[in-house]
Amino acid sequence: MIESMLVFGLVNSAVLMLLALGFSLTFGLSGVANFSHGGIYLFAGYLAYFLLKMGLPYFIAVVLTIFITALLGAAIYKLIVIRVRGIVLNEVIATFAIGICMLEFFRWLGFVTYEYSLPYIARGRFTIFETTLDYQRSLIIVVALLLAVFLWFFTHRTKTGLALLGMAQDEYTALAVGIDSDWAATYSFAIGGAFAAIAAVMILPLGIININIGYEVLLIALAVTVLGGLESTKGLILACIILGYAQVITSTFFAPHWKEAVYLAAILIVLAVKPSGLLGKFKELEERV
């Protein structure tokens, strides 16, 4: 029992991290809270579904999905968000409207039946710590770790990543050394979209694709972001682990329904005790009172 809780808690944490990474990245790098993240996530899911249905090989379909979703993210910034950039309220409303449009449009098209599901990457299962774990779930952990490492490498070792990091730390100084703010934001939206697509391809096979998942993804992203503190990737990982295990524990000892309550309870407690999030440092005074 303890072993299975440990293992599935880890899986759950990895799922949360995959879901939140794109949102948190876009927010951290461009300062725009992309409320259409849930919509983009489901867009990627349906896109992968239709590409596979067209008979493309799995690998090509996935790469295409990630690429097209990244383009969609960039397009959302270039076409819409750029016009309201800097007016926080309008950014929020605009991206929220885009997200709702996408989700409700999918609902209207009737993409809700059982046939809409993605295939597993690898079937089969193995036993670890007396717990049976299937390959898909273990792959999720691997991919989440890889993405975290990639992200760290990208923002600390590549020129593009360093430029984005600089933009996140201080926009005006970054502008002064010649980094284009709009370029950085477009990049961050594209990466956010790509991450959402990776999450969709990895996680959606575990169940059927459901419209309400789109809203849930946004909730998860919010919970993780607020809990972990914005700018620190470590905080993000820590928050995912806390939330992931808290969920598994509540659904083991209480009813599975209470799983959802964990998000809000966690947010409320953290905000009451430490408003900047667990490991958040920057922007504490500017953004929050």
Place this chain on the structure above:
Amino acid sequence: MKAGYRKERIDRGIKARADDIFAISSYREILYLTGPRILAVLALLIYPLLTDVTGAYWQTVAFIACIIALLTLSWNFLFSVGLVSLGQAYFFGVGAYFTGFFDRTIGLPPLYSIPLATVAGAILCTIIIYPVLRLRGIYFALITFALPLFLMRIIEATGYLGGTEGISGLQRLPGITFSLYVTVVIVLAVTFIFLRLFDTDYGLVLRAIHDNDMSVLAGGLNVQLYKAQAVFIAAMPATFAGALMTLHYRIVGMPAFAVEYSILPLTAAVVGGTGTFAGGVLGAFILVPFSELLRAFGTLRIVMYGIMLLFFVVGLPEGIYRFAQRKYFQFERIVPLEEKADEK
């Protein structure tokens, strides 16, 4: 417009110095100022009497428009204090469920259950939201977005208050004309009270929190306490809307927390002009009949709201109300650019 020319805007003569101080010298000018307001109020008061002309269907549409107008007023009040809400359904649903609870378990008649649910709902909303009032901007918006979904989940999970089936068979209200009249009067009263409130010293503090909360903090005022009071005040029209809607349809269920009650007020506020109370009401009365016309499209309606929201946020961020106000109070004429004039 031709090159070398620009549009010049000149205020009408009755405007003295500030936007809301006028120098009036005749009845015509008084009428010019008060006319639109009186017309709007009269239209709202007379419309419910025209049941025979409009039919019950459009009376119900007007009723829903009033409900959305109340939610929009609440949204605008929160906005004026610097709190952006993406989940008006939260207040609406809490009010609705309180009414259902009072009606079913205690058996209170509507005369008592509505005011009681309004106040109790507002108190509960304020208590739940109090810990997150430290947040502002996006963070607060994110939380308000989560709250209705979360409450919906709790009711679904625990099965309290009727669970997924809701509470039905509540007491009957006298009819659509009555409900409509009550909401119309409340909409007008709330608009008036909110407008006046923001002109008092108390309202000045609230507006200052919207403009720059750090300086209010530096002024030695307890920002969080003021925000909590603002949430309480703003919650009341919304919980009232929920309470009345519940008794009107004699059922309350999880749809009380539906996305539609969050996005309609938001869209109405943006269409009307964020921060203007009258604009919000105007937006609601434009949006709801429009959405009734779109009823054939089913859930695609929500997509249309989204597109409208996007269009107004990007294209006309000041909103219809401010736009109309500007056109009403200013002359416009085309004049040549000054450089050109100098050359001659």
